[in-house]
Amino acid sequence: MVKKAIVIAAVIAAVVLAVFYYNIHTARTAASGSIDAYNELARSYNEKIEKYNAAASSIAAANEELQGVLNEAGSLADQNKKAYEPRTLEKLQKAIKTAEGRLVEAPVQFDPFEMRELQSSFNKSDLEIQKMEADVAATGVEEAMTKIPEIPAVPDYSEQIKAVQDAQKSYENSVQKLANVTAPPDDFVSGRLKRISTVVETGAVTKEQDPNGLLGEKGGYTGCVYFLDERVDRELLPEEAFKKAPDEDEDEEAAGASDEDPAEADTARENAAEGGTSVENAAEAGTTAESSAEAGTAADSSSEAGTAADSAAEVGTAADSAAAAGTSVESAAAAGASGELESSPASGTTSEDTAEGGTSAGTTAENAAASETAASEISEEKEQKPKEVIDVVMIGTVGGGAVEIFPTEEDAQARIEYLRFFEGSLMDPGAFDVEKTCVIRASKYLDAVEQKELIEKIREELLATDE
DSSP, X not given: OHHHHHHHHHHHHHHHHHHHHHHHHHHHHHHHHXXXXXXXXXXXXXXXXXXXXXXXHHHHHHHHHHHHHHHHHHHHHHHOOOOSSTHHHHHHHHHHHHHHHHOOOXXXXXXXXXXXXXXXXXXXXXXXXXXXXXXXXXXXXXXHHTTOOOOOOOOOOHXXXXXXXXXXXXXXXXHHHHHHTSSOOXXXXXXXXXXXXXXXXEEEOOSSSOTTOOTTSXXXXXXXXXXXXXXXXXXXXXXXXXXXXXXXXXXXXXHHHHTSOHHHHHHHHHHHHHHHHHHHHXXXXXXXXXXXXXXXXHSOOOXXXXXXXXXXXXXXXXXHHHHHTTOOHHHHHXXXXXXXXXXXXXXXXXXXXXXXXXXXXXXXXXXXXXHHHHHHHHHHHHHHSOSEEEOHHHHOGGGEEEEEEOSSHHHHHHHXXXXXXXXXXXXXXXXXXXXXXXXXXEOTTSOHHHHHHHHHHHHHHHHOOOO
């Protein structure tokens, strides 16, 4: 009986277990299927919006680039700085407005759907909830799939960017041009004048040297830079304006001498001393030769006397060398005279000393020649230095021209009217023109065409922005 009860209980347990397993397995399978279906839809959706989002991102980047250019240009335009050509500001403002009109709205990007995974559970209710959630999510994906718009085209703003940047550059250059000819400093004007090939030199007026007396005066200029043009005949200009360049001070020469190598200086002094000793030896040799000549007169001619005469001749040669080295002329002459007379054998020893003196004197002559070469090189260096100092301000406008710098355009225009009063008279000022606050003048000693071309060249250099 007991065994039968155990068997029945075991059967019931097996049935219950089988039913439980079946229900869990069925629920798990259903949930897994719903999740897989959702993931497939989500994957398809994400692939479609990926291309759309990439285009939207490119549009946003293009907009950002254009907006950056517009912000920079707009900030400059808002400063409303005066320009040499006022229309450049108008063109910049127009280019900004046109570019702003081409901006497209960057589309909103779509968020991708996340993938789902089956959560392990032995609870049928939990599995059924996962299935239900997956089914609902799949429905949402299908609905979202129908709302994906067409992939937008990425705009090309390169034309608008170039137009704005070109307009901005033109405006900036125009502002710089105006600054160049509105009360510029003397050094700026001088630098621009020196860029002209025919301009030799420039000079700015000072309170101490101002031919017109207008510097810093009411209605006068704040600066004036004269220049010398190589085409103007110098014979027509004041001679006193062209001064010879001053020689170097003696102190500089002394300093140059002190720069010599001390060892070389000592050697030169020793050679000079030896040369002096050689001259003394030559003089002594000459005296000895004279004494020998007296002895030869009292005695008969012999072969020994002939030999002595040859030695005396050598003494004459030594004396000649000493004379070439700048030694005593009288000593050399005495030595030479003694060579024409007969001498005693004793004069041979003296002749050898004289020969040695001649060698030393030759060395001294070489040193003297080297010194002459060095002096010649220094002289050539001096010749390469400027031979004259030109007082361009003293010469004035007739030397080439001038640029007079006034504080206002009204003052510059008043100066023009004043100069016009002298046109065609004996005090003809030459050609002139005004560029904002600068009065540009050319020498009357240039012909009419040269004056006109020079003024235009100066105007061009003053306005150059050196891009």
